Amino acid sequence: MNSVVSPDKPVRDYSKQLDALQNGCFSDPFSFLGLHLSTAQEYELRAYMPGAKSVSVEIAGTSQPLKRYLNSDLFLLTTTASLLTHQNKFTITYSKSKQIKHDVYRFGCHLDEQALYLFNEGTLEHAYRHLGAHFITHEGIEGVRFSVWAPNAQSVSVIGDFNCWNRCEHFMRFHPASGIWELFIPELSADQCYKYSITDAYGNNQDKADPFAFKMQQAPSTASVLQPLIEHKPLTKQQQAARAKRNHVSAPVSIYEVHLGSWKRRAEQGNRYLTYRELADDLLPYVKDMGFTHLQLMPISEYPFDGSWGYQPVGLFSPSSRFGSFEDFVYFTERCHDADLGLLIDWVPGHFPSDPHGLHKFDGTHLYEHADMRQGFHPDWNTYIYNYDRPEVKSFLLANAIYWLKEFKIDGLRVDAVASMLYLDYSRKDGEWVANQYGGRENLGAIDCLQQVNKRCYGTDASIMMVAEESTAWPGVTNSVDNNGLGFGFKWNMGWMNDSLSYMSRDPLYRQHHHHEMTFSMAYAYSENYILPLSHDEVVHGKGSLLSKMPGDDWQQFANLRAYFAFMYAHPGKKLLFMGSELASRQEWDHNQGLDWDLLEHASHNGIQCTVKRLNKLYTSTPALYECDHTPAGFQWIDCNNASQSLFSFARFGKESKELLIVISHLTPQVYHQYRMGVPKAGVYEVVLNTDDEPLFGSGIKVVGSKQQLVQTQPTPSHGFEHSIVISIPPLATLYLHWITG
Structure with missing residues (x-):
């Protein structure tokens, strides 16, 4: 039987290796630590154990001590290789404890x-x-x-x-x-x-x-x-089919955008956050009851600074621990699937913060960010910009997108700040940016990265939805990559949002001079697959709440907001509302506090919530409002030029001829009786929405005299149509009239 060879031999010079070990800088530890051939017949076992008083290893049922090298924390044992197996462990004795450990330097590589x-x-x-x-x-x-x-x-x-x-x-x-x-x-x-x-x-x-x-x-x-990657419960065939249906371009998509840290707080428990599990029990039933089809979470990838709202993430693969464990988030996503509620999350591939534990100068070089600060530093947010030309960075971002979709079965990603990625001169003055290889301002690496992410994500699951927050007129954002597009499924319509909010903030007396701020969006409505966003960005940084933007006295502010929401839901494009909009919050959003749910005790605020709930119900049950969002066949102006009365009227059509809805938005405080309006089809129309109804905190002006709120067309030409209706137009109100019979 082989025996342990005595280590009492001339001491080898390991000074260089020891110096590297002691300084924590060893570039090739496997070349020295572990078991190594020292002579033709002998091996030397080397272990570096900082702070150890003694180290031994069990060989053939007996404990064999390793000898300390000089006065260092390096321990040595000379032996024959046959005496050591994969089951040998070190016993390390410290001054106050003892540990038994495997030798990590005996394991081979496990990488693919x-x-x-x-x-x-x-x-x-x-x-x-x-x-x-x-x-x-x-x-x-x-x-x-x-x-x-x-x-x-x-x-x-x-x-x-x-x-x-x-x-x-x-x-x-x-x-x-x-x-x-x-x-x-x-x-x-x-x-x-x-x-x-x-x-x-x-x-x-x-x-x-x-x-x-x-x-x-x-x-x-x-x-x-350390967190095991948990296998998510797979979607059932029914859930997969429901996802494909709700995310389709011709589906009704109504999104409720939420900041998990401020939807509600537990004030009685130190103003703490709700957990993922509490949110699953509280938030999800609320969103479903309100009639939204999708829930969109502001970034939940781990972020160090609460005030960034998640838009400066450090842990792109880590669901934020603010709201519970990894398992809790899995539970939350599965509850969304069970509720047939689409779940989107904000994704931030455009930049990352400078926190020292993060990606910046990860190995001492500009590894993840571009080395040239004219391309690698974002002046607006004091953050760093990914080097999209680097293949490993593309793998990192691609894998992160796939991770959320595949591992959590999330419906889709809303990609933040796409414009900042596309343009090399974004927020930069002349001389502060570098042109691409063709002398242009387009960031070719970022374009390719976005295209590959979208192509791979849709290739993984065609039923998802990828959404771009892109604020410019970049062509083909929602065109397929094969058709030279960016490959997104949807794009936020920032132009509609800016123009319509600008119009609505004006005194009704002056709106007639800015009439086409409300109509211009139809000039490009079919250039992309649009989502109409009233997001968190519109209620922060001194902009005030949506209600506070509305002009007039208190009643008129609420009337304006109800009419505006109804105009939005009737306009081509999917819908997005930020949390609290349905409460008509009086103050702008504060991420440190929960929403003011006590507002619902007031009829005015309750009327806004009821309006949004009714709009969601009408929207999701009326094909004319969503089926043809992406084609001109779904929309026709009745009168887009009535600036003097600030009145807009149009028809929405579904795929079937019976699906017809007339929409009238009147945005002055006047009342008009016996108003004649042309309609594209003869028959009977039913008033299915009047935002001036008393239960909604309106003035109660009736559109028609009949109790059933039905109106019969007359064979009197008007507005270029052969038939017309005569109705009353309430003040600061939007009306929906649904064609029910010929």
């Missing part, structure tokens, strides 16, 4: 070389399954595989509460071809915290959070947290 190739190529859509921290069984042992991209680092260590945050204990193995560092550490547990300690390209040390972490500590703490 083909995946690394695709990562470096910019096409690894499942990069989150290869990089980051993953619970695996490797060579028969359970543990965590850590891997991180840091090609210019001199050394990378895993630090965490499992090694007392000592950067000299778990040095990682470097793969020069891919720029990836990796290490397998056995017997770790979920919820343990960790970071990467990086000796950067210039010899400086910095501790970074894991870019691919599935969980992070809540601010002000900054560590990543």
Whole structure:
């Protein structure tokens, strides 16, 4: 039987290796630590154990001590290789404790070389399954595989509460071809915290959070947290079919935008956030009862600063721990699926903050951001811009988009600040930006990145919806990539929002001079698949609430808002309202407080909520209001030029001839009786909405005299039509008249 060879031999010179170990900068730890051939017949086992009083290893049923090298924390044992197996463990004795550990430097690499190739190529859509921290069984042992991209680092260590945050204990193995560092550490547990300690390209040390972490500590703490990737309950065939139906371009899409931290708070418990589970029990039934088809969450990727509302994320793969655990978020998403409620999340691929534990100068170089500050720094937000020309950055962003859609079965992503990505001169003066290779202002790398993300996301699941917040006239945002478009499914109509809010904020006396602010949007309504947004951006930074934008006395403000909402729901395009809009909040949104739900005790505010609820019900049950949003066949002006009375009238059509709705918006405080208006089809029309109804806090002016609110057409030409109706027009009101019979 082989026996342990006595270590009493001439001491080898390990001064260089020891110096690297002690300074936490070892670029090739596997070349030295672990078991290595020392002579033709002997092997040397080397272990570096900072702070250890003694180290031993069990061999063939007996404990064999390792000898301390000089006065260092390096321990050595000379033996034959046959005496060591994968089941050997170190017993490390410290001054106040004893630990039993595997030798991490005896495990081979577990990385997929083909995946690394695709990562470096910019096409690894499942990069989150290869990089980051993953619970695996490797060579028969359970543990965590850590891997991180840091090609210019001199050394990378895993630090965490499992090694007392000592950067000299778990040095990682470097793969020069891919720029990836990796290490397998056995017997770790979920919820343990960790970071990467990086000796950067210039010899400086910095501790970074894991870019691919599935969980992070809540601010002000900054560590990543070990989290298994949970298998989400698959969608049933019925749920998949429902998703495809509700996200289609010809479907009714009514989105309720929410900031989870301020929809409601638990005031009696220190003004705390609601958890994901509490929100599932409270928010989801409310959204369904209000008749919305989709819920859109402002960014929930982990972010350090509450005041950024999530738009400066550090943990792109980590659902924010502000509202509970990873499992809690999974529960929330599954409850959305069970409720047949579409779930969208804000996605922020346009920039990232400068927090020291984040992506900025990750390995000492401009790894994720563009090195040229004229392209890599965002002057508006003091943030850094991704280098979209770098393939690994494309893999990172592509994988993140796929992650939310595939792992959580989310309906889609609303991509933030797309315009800032598309233009090299965005918010920059002459001389502050660099032209592309053709001398233009288009960011070609960002364009390609967005196209590939959209193409891959729709290729993964065609039933999703990708939405662009794009504020310019960039052509083809919702064209397919194959047709030279960006490949989005929908685009926010910022032009409609700006023009219509500008008009509505004017005194009715002056609206006649700005009449076409309300009609101009129809000149381009079919150039893209639009969503009409009244988002959080319109009720912050001193802009006031939607109600406060409306002119007139208190009653007129509410009447204006009801009429405006009804005009919006009738206008071609899908709908989006920010939370609190349905309450007619008097103050602009404050992310530190919950909404003022007590407002609903007042008839005026309750009337707005009832209006939105009624609009959602009418919208989702009236094909004329949504089926032909994307084609001119779904809309016809009756009168778009009545500026003197600030009156707009048009018809909406569905795919079937019976689907016809007449819409009239009157935006002055006057009342008009016996008003004749042409209509495109003879027959009987029913008044299905009058925002001036008394239950909505209106004045109660009746559109027609009949109790059933029915009106018969007359064979009297008007407005270019052969038939017309005669009705009363209430003040500051929008009317819907549905054709019911010929």
